[in-house]
Amino acid sequence: MKQVISCQLNGKATELLVDTRQSLLEALRGHGLTGTKEGCCVGECGACTVLIDDVPINACIALAVRAEGTSIRTIEGEAVNGQLSAVQEAYVDAGAVQCGFCTPGLVMKTTAFVEDLNRDDSIDRDSLTREDIRREHAGNLCRCTGYQTIVDAAVNAVNAVKS
Ligand code: FES
Ligand code: FES
Secondary structure: OEEEEEEEEOOEEEEEEEEOOOEHHHHHHHOOOOOOOOOOOOOOOOOOEEEEOOEEEEHHHOEHHHHOOOEEEOHHHOOEOOEOOHHHHHHHHOOOOOOOOOHHHHHHHHHHHHHHHHHOOOOOHHHOOHHHHHHHOOOOOOOOOOOHHHHHHHHHHHHHHHO
């Protein structure tokens, strides 16, 4: 059965015609937003991470109809007027991108994390360790980098938020 859902998609009011059995990942990619990657499709790799109402989710295991009335952010919305976001810059600067398949999901995960830090004064950012930041990204797998540069990027993004 088909259904039209209304949402904010990367800041723009959007209507998507979706199948009620379709995942959000399928709906987004079918809408041309192929920056969000399809990896495992069972919620284990994080390649499909998008933000719904600023919370990271695995779009492969979320029904598209769940997005009715929400604000969805994908990697396509992060650079503005050709200017990379601070988190994207941190990934480039750290050399954290190899094949790039995991990168959109990781960038969205880091983005949600640094925005949470910005919003929530109760989190003592100075006490965050590299291990804490690594743990925040535990649901996102990378087959290329060995993770060190990804954690470097995330640490730099968190520190950029501090300053
Ligand atoms: S493709 Fe969604 S978690 Fe792997
Ligand atoms: S850079 Fe290739 S999977 Fe992460």
